[in-house]
Amino acid sequence: MPERDSSRRPGRPKGSDSASREKLLYAALTAFARLGYEGARLRDIAAEAGFDVSMIAHHFGSKAELWTAVVDELKRRQIPRLADFARLAQPELPLAFRLSQGIATFIDQLTTEPDAVNFVTRQLAEPGGRLDYLVEQLIRPSAVCCTPLWQEAMEAGIIKRVDPVVFHLALFGGLATVLAARDVIARISGKQRSLPELKEEMLRGLLGNVLQLPGKPD
CATH class of the missing domain: 1.10.357.10 (Tetracycline Repressor, domain 2)
Structure with missing residues (x-):
């Protein structure tokens, strides 16, 4: 998984950060729409997008910033x-x-x-x-x-x-x-x-x- 300083491992595709961000946004929209802000869980959102919850911190920081x-x-x-x-x-x-x-x-x-x-x-x-x-x-x-x-x-x-x-x-x-x-x-x-x-x-x-x-x- 990428670190918070957004450094990349050698050979990592340049578009992967953008793709993972889009998947997380899609999963977050679905979760917030169905469960509301309080009901949506970051771990569930990340899992639905196919990532560890640390990827949300990497791209957005917090639940409020994701929303x-x-x-x-x-x-x-x-x-x-x-x-x-x-x-x-x-x-x-x-x-x-x-x-x-x-x-x-x-x-x-x-x-x-x-x-x-x-x-x-x-x-x-x-x-x-x-x-x-x-x-x-x-x-x-x-x-x-x-x-x-x-x-x-x-x-x-x-x-x-x-x-x-x-x-x-x-x-x-x-x-x-x-x-x-x-x-x-x-x-x-x-x-x-x-x-x-x-x-x-x-x-x-x-x-x-x-x-x-x-x-x-x-």
Whole structure:
């Protein structure tokens, strides 16, 4: 295992430190999402990634620093997505299409990264310094980026006028809950839905007759 001074043994591949760090971040995200900060154990995280716990100390130092690194990694992933979303505020395309595409993109992100969604929703219930950091690094930037489109849709009468921040977080929480409850929905409704079918149904429920599916602007 590497020492804390990060020296390398002769012949050690240069990319191994980067690869081990990525594996630890992935394992940590999964653990924090499922167990919360207090419930996640460093030894279990390291073992899941295939390393000794000393590798966490080598890369991150402490459990708190590992948690912070997970948030920073999620922020890194979020930046290009927010840049794509921000383009929907441009008026070149019809508002109904831009709104439909924006919410569809929102659903796609929740679908493809369930551990990230669970990580955020779990931390929302745990006030303190970690939540403060999460808000400033992830939630506030997302709200600042997305709320102009929600506000525009409210002013056009497409969606009811509420505080756009409330709408933004309600959209996140509501969609995340529906996606997490796919099996329960199937059990109660008697119908198994694929993710694309569930996505379209959620879009129709939110937007009704103004829905314009992505790729089909009028």
